[in-house]
Amino acid sequence: MSASLRIVFMGTPDFAVPSLQALLDGPEEVVAAVCQPDRERGRGKKVSPPPVKVLAERHRIPVLQPESVRTASFLEEMQALAPDLLVVAAYGKILPQRLLDLPRLGAINVHGSLLPKYRGAAPIQWAVINGETETGITIMQMDAGMDTGDILLAVVVPIGRQETAGELFGRLALLGGEVLGNAVARLKEGALAARPQAHDLASHAPMLKKEMGHLDWTLPACRLHDLIRGLAPWPSAYGFIDGKRFRFFSPEVVPVRAGSPPGAICRADGQGLLVATGDDCLLIREIQPEGKKRMDAGSCLRGLRILPNTPIT
Structure with a gap:
């Protein structure tokens, strides 16, 4: 039996929780979770931890919450963890290439669209706003660009005619965990072939205002x-x-x-x-x-x- 992969998970909001849970339920070892710092939320401005932190701490997984992922001190912390793979799902910041190159298997991302469509912060919402009839989950080998890396795995799902972005968000979050588990197993076996994105077909999904x-x-x-x-x-x-x-x-x-x-x-x-x-x-x-x-x-x-x-x- 092959040794378990040492995985560092990077994610912050609700969307990332099923992906972390899928890793925790699988055979690999999650050695740390990285998420955004605790923030003020709601009308009461109460400082609250992000959902990924809550799940990680429940499973006694060490949590890192750097203000910046580009400092030498954070890179040293990551090197000390000696990860085989970095898994990212809605972390919230673009990662530098030196961080992506640290694990021997690189970094993969769980993205809520069919890349190259809807690169950016709000792919699920923009798919609904633009009247798309289908979307999906893409597992991507990360590079230093904004969702520009090679595609490893993609699964298509229909969008209901009355479905809201919130409802679709929940469905894709769960699907993301399922697809991620499959992708990590196949990546470990060397059974995933990367294919470049058609960059000329890219569309962007900026944050909502x-x-x-x-x-x-x-x-x-x-x-x-x-x-x-x-x-x-x-x-x-x-x-x-x-x-x-x-x-x-x-x-x-x-x-x-x-x-x-x-x-x-x-x-x-x-x-x-x-x-x-x-x-x-x-x-x-x-x-x-x-x-x-x-x-x-x-x-x-x-x-x-x-x-x-x-x-x-």
Whole structure:
């Protein structure tokens, strides 16, 4: 029986947790976990550990949380761990080549898209925003670029027509762990063949910004439908009704011409808000008034009087 690989895992958020768990459940040895420092989170600004740290400490795995991965001291710590392989999943920073070259098997990454599509920080959200019908998990041999390394393994999954980025995020996180386990086993056996990415087909997935959620109702209903799903649960889509901000969820395209200007509420009832757009209408089934919980439209509208053609700005 071959010796266990010594693996250093690098990851920070929820997406990385199933990948770390897959390694912990497997035959290899996780000698350390590296994640971002504890940060303030939520409205209370409470300092909280990242999910990867919580899981690692539960399994008594040493945790490193450097502010920078480019210092000589961090490189020395990594050298002392003598890893055979570096596994990265949503760590949050680009790694220097000298770190990637340290393990004898190099470094592999669990990425939430079908590379070279959607390189960057938010591949899952942008796939939904852009109306893609499929995406997947790519296991990539890392280099010093932004998701530019050779592809080792890729698995395709469909995107549901009503699926949100949050729902897809959860599915791909679990799939990432499954595919990673397979990839590490095959890499250890020398049974994975790397293939270069087609760089001319690359697209980018930058971090989302809160202002992206302010809806432009002159867009077609199908584009707004994808945007609302892709921004859920964060930063979420929103607009203003009589000066008050409302967040919108669970959209449905209704292929009818409204005869009203884009953004006008054509109907408000238990089914939702039917809103005119640049092409067809959009039915909003769930609403979150400012300062309140997300709820179905019927519950929200019980105490809210909306006249025909009231605009959402």
